[in-house]
Amino acid sequence: MSLAIVYTRANQGVDAPLVTVETHLSNGLPALNMVGLPETAVKESRERVRSAILNAGLEFPARRITINLAPADIPKSGGRYDLAIALSILAASGQLPAKKLADIEILGELALAGDVRGVQGVVPAVIAARDAGRRLMVPSANADEATLVRNASSFGVDTLRNAFLHFSGKPLSPMPERTLPVQTMSGITEISSVRGQVLAKRALLIAAAGGHNMLMVGPPGTGKTLLANAMPGLLPSLNEADALAVAAVRSVAGVRFEAADWACAPFRAPHHGASAVAIVGGGRHITPGEVTLAHAGILFLDELTEFKRHVLESLREPLEAGMITISRAEYRVSYPARFQLIAAMNPCPCGYAGDERGFCRCTPDRIARYLEKISGPLLDRIDVHVQIGRLSSEELRRPPKTPEPDSAQLREQVTQCRQTQFVRQGCLNRELDAERLDEFCPMQPAAESLIQQSMEKLHLSARACHRMIKLSRTLADLDGEQIISASHVAQAAAFRHFAVRSLTA
Ligand SMILES: [Zn+2]
Structure with missing residues (x-):
């Protein structure tokens, strides 16, 4: 097999879009070309991957290697793809069975000596991998975050050598889900x-x-x-x-x-x-x-x-x-x-x-x-x-x-x-849309006319008026009332009265 496909995850906001690493080996002068990564990132990754493979006691193929990271339009930076790239080279050169890489996603930066370093944005990647029905291999350094996600299956790995062994006969066991502590209140003023x-x-x-x-x-x-x-x-x-x-x-x-x-x-x-x-x-x-x-x-x-x-x-x-x-x-x-x-x-x-x-x-x-x-x-x-x-x-x-x-x-x-x-x-209540106010904020007639009056007297914008209704809603909720009364509106108006502006008045 001279073609291998490995899945990994980019980091975009708090999302983790799928990235496919395709590696192809062909005859010709030994070289490594990468497509889909910015030039500087390619250069750095190439050195780390080559050195880590050699230091793991594995063979870096003396052939023409072409690696494509797809899709091309996702911004990619940092070393989070190193481990995926290294494993795809090992699979393409027949050093490990490519089919074992089909249902797992790989994340991790490599040190020159072959150690796997932690990366940022592991939690979104674990969630995305779980939802895609795949397992995920992450740096051991990120185990704490990875095991927060329920019903996900992830492996923590500390070296490229151990990642290689996982796929060639010495599998790691999935990390157990974390038992989370009951919420404590430390460092908060009573x-x-x-x-x-x-x-x-x-x-x-x-x-x-x-x-x-x-x-x-x-x-x-x-x-x-x-x-x-x-x-x-x-x-x-x-x-x-x-x-x-x-x-x-x-x-x-x-x-x-x-x-x-x-x-x-x-x-x-x-x-x-x-x-x-x-x-x-x-x-x-x-x-x-x-x-x-x-x-x-x-x-x-x-x-x-x-x-x-x-x-x-x-x-x-x-x-x-x-x-x-x-x-x-x-x-x-x-x-x-x-x-x-x-x-x-x-x-x-x-x-x-x-x-x-x-x-x-x-x-x-x-x-x-x-x-x-x-x-x-x-x-x-x-x-x-x-x-x-x-x-x-x-x-x-x-x-x-x-x-x-x-x-x-x-x-x-x-x-x-x-x-x-x-x-x-x-x-x-703060998050209620303006369109839903009528439905969820029923008011007594006196409350409605008080809103009208405050709008005119305080020159409230429509936004300010909506916010005052939402605050009245909360005051009524605290009183256990379904219908907002004039007293709730009056309190809300008092709280909304611009303390800052009144200082200059
Ligand atoms: Zn002063």
């Missing part, structure tokens, strides 16, 4: 440890229940960051599909997946100095950004006004579409980015605007310039605005009269409220 701030805690509960975006405005030292850090403790475990999506994103981004993180909603808190590429993704070799790493979880932007304006503007697309598309001249990549935005900021440059003690010395002009960084369209996409005040010294000293609910109690409420939403409409 909400009852935050003193006072009753309104802010209620806002957190509402935001968590419906997945609404939230902005906290208040002077430094009032616990905004602590409150945001308590948010993950209010969220239920992810379902299997979302948990796997989160694992796939980390696998593609090259972020190590810790077993303890399984099914935990991600919580990402990038620094305000972060670039647009770091936030939304991109770069020369396109990688996902924070909005994608926060998929199915929370993106927390502390000191919101310190982020560069164009970075904040780049959030508009993912906030609206739940995904981000990065385009290059020759191709485009889409990543999931369905996250909940939690933001915090000071009310003015010095932080004390609104404080009765009159500490603030900022001029109205300076405050206006400071607030201008947050554009109207971005504010429009934030449903819950809450002002966080300083606690009086008495409030700080005296323990609360009634015990405050802890994170576990609030999580129970959030879980029930989310179940109501999923049973009714199959998604969170």
Whole structure:
């Protein structure tokens, strides 16, 4: 046999399209030609594959070798095809039986000595191979990720020699599925440890229940960051599909997946100095950004006004579409980015605007310039605005009269409220399409007229109005009501009242 076919997987966004490696040996001057890979990648791969085959004690055929990686239009980079290429050369030269390669897919980079190195994006490849009814051979270094996927059959391999032996009489055994730990809550603020701030805690509960975006405005030292850090403790475990999506994103981004993180909603808190590429993704070799790493979880932007304006503007697309598309001249990549935005900021440059003690010395002009960084369209996409005040010294000293609910109690409420939403409409209230609002958000007549009034009085855009209806829906759900009442709309309007704009008014 002088022709061999081996299957492998590319990496495109969080997908893993099939790539076929066809290797043909013919007589002629010894040479190795590769088609379907960029020139530099070919050169590097050729050296690694040749050296690894020789170091594995196998024969590198002294013939004319032509390798085709198809389809040609999938962007291919990195060494993830090395192992597939090496095995296809061994099969084409008759050193191992080609038919044994028919029902398996191969992934792995080779070191010159023949060791198999880990690659990125293993989770999407395992899912795709399983769905195609094939097994998958992956680097041992990626075993942790590969065994997360249910009902898949994968082998972990550490050297080219052992991969060769697997197909020629010394088969490896499939890796057992991982038993995943029960979700734990480490490193998360317990909400009852935050003193006072009753309104802010209620806002957190509402935001968590419906997945609404939230902005906290208040002077430094009032616990905004602590409150945001308590948010993950209010969220239920992810379902299997979302948990796997989160694992796939980390696998593609090259972020190590810790077993303890399984099914935990991600919580990402990038620094305000972060670039647009770091936030939304991109770069020369396109990688996902924070909005994608926060998929199915929370993106927390502390000191919101310190982020560069164009970075904040780049959030508009993912906030609206739940995904981000990065385009290059020759191709485009889409990543999931369905996250909940939690933001915090000071009310003015010095932080004390609104404080009765009159500490603030900022001029109205300076405050206006400071607030201008947050554009109207971005504010429009934030449903819950809450002002966080300083606690009086008495409030700080005296323990609360009634015990405050802890994170576990609030999580129970959030879980029930989310179940109501999923049973009714199959998604969170935040994600309801405008066309489905009439169907899923029935209102009492008084509620409808209040919506009309707020639209006129607050000059709300259609989008802002839809978002207010969705927030009212969550408030009604928390009360266990099917029909939205005027009181729910009034509360939603109060939360939507633009805290930031009111500072300049
Ligand atoms: Zn000030």
